Amino acid sequence: MKLILLGPPGAGKGTQAKMLTERFGIPQISTGDILRAAVKAGTPLGQQAKACMDAGTLVPDAVVVGIVRDRLQEADCQAGFILDGFPRTVPQAEALDATLAGLGKELDAVLSLEVDVEALVERLTGRRTCRECGRGYHVKFDPPRQAGICDACGGELFQRDDDQETTIRKRLEVYQAQTAPLADHYQKHDLLTRVDGMQEIGSVQQQLLAALRAA
Ligand code: ADP
Ligand code: ADP
Ligand code: ZN
Numbered sequence: 001m002k003l004i005l006l007g008p009p010g011a012g013k014g015t016q017a018k019m020l021t022e023r024f025g026i027p028q029i030s031t032g033d034i035l036r037a038a039v040k041a042g043t044p045l046g047q048q049a050k051a052c053m054d055a056g057t058l059v060p061d062a063v064v065v066g067i068v069r070d071r072l073q074e075a076d077c078q079a080g081f082i083l084d085g086f087p088r089t090v091p092q093a094e095a096l097d098a099t100l101a102g103l104g105k106e107l108d109a110v111l112s113l114e115v116d117v118e119a120l121v122e123r124l125t126g127r128r129t130c131r132e133c134g135r136g137y138h139v140k141f142d143p144p145r146q147a148g149i150c151d152a153c154g155g156e157l158f159q160r161d162d163d164q165e166t167t168i169r170k171r172l173e174v175y176q177a178q179t180a181p182l183a184d185h186y187q188k189h190d191l192l193t194r195v196d197g198m199q200e201i202g203s204v205q206q207q208l209l210a211a212l213r214a215a
Helices: 013-024 031-041 044-055 061-072 090-103 117-125 165-179 182-188 201-214
Strands: 002-006 028-030 081-084 109-114 127-130 136-138 192-196
Touching: 002 013, 002 182, 013 028, 013 081, 013 136, 013 201, 028 031, 028 061, 031 044, 031 061, 044 061, 044 165, 061 090, 090 182, 109 182, 109 201, 117 127, 117 165, 182 192, 192 201
Parallel strands: 002 081, 002 109, 028 081, 109 192
Antiparallel strands: 127 136
16 A cells, blocks of 8 residues: 655644554655654764754755655565655655656555644644654643653653744744645545544544545
8 A cells, every 4th residue: 555644744644654554564654754863863864954854944855855765665665655744845746756657656545634723733842752663642632651751662752853833833834835735736646535633543543544445
């Protein structure tokens, strides 16, 4: 199964992708996770990406397109993949179309999580992430059993630098201007299904599974 999870920052893409990954045994490809790992490792890619990520703007298309092109050719993507946070611009979507065509692959579905702006801000300000395994939590909506500690691996939970209100508002503006137009792109390809992302995590998951059965 070859999927894209579309939606603004905080819509629940990462949370839902992790659950789908376990269910279908296909990898989650999160460009945000890949870029954060590069920043942490201090690679040239990380040094280039950091300023954009701190400012809440997008890393240049050529950079992320190259990352995804390489990643899709790895062996674990043979049976399918879930793209989370990519594409984010029309040129990225067009580059993805070309890459998949070159590999003889086609997308099965693009699932768009729809969430109100104020709910997004509340989700992002309360988001916590495990430093070790990357699992996401929310202080109110999905708290760990013990505050600050990951249920899955015992790792320390931290708050992302870009999850503070001014940067969040900037990211939401960038989303409206540059990423929202992708819905049209995928609607034209007859791949888009909109899902009500305002429901609780379990019901969003059920809606996604229903949309995949219909795709
Ligand atoms: P969120 O989960 O909140 O939507 P991500 O982890 O996907 O955030 O992305 C964090 C940051 O990484 C973005 O604000 C942007 O700077 C950069 N980034 C991630 N994916 C892309 C992409 N496809 N194109 C450009 N920049 C990206
Ligand atoms: P994205 O990857 O789209 O930026 P995340 O999956 O990281 O979004 O979710 C953002 C925050 O909202 C996290 O703290 C997560 O625990 C929480 N969250 C995710 N889905 C829901 C939901 N359906 N209802 C309430 N909170 C949610
Ligand atoms: Zn963990």
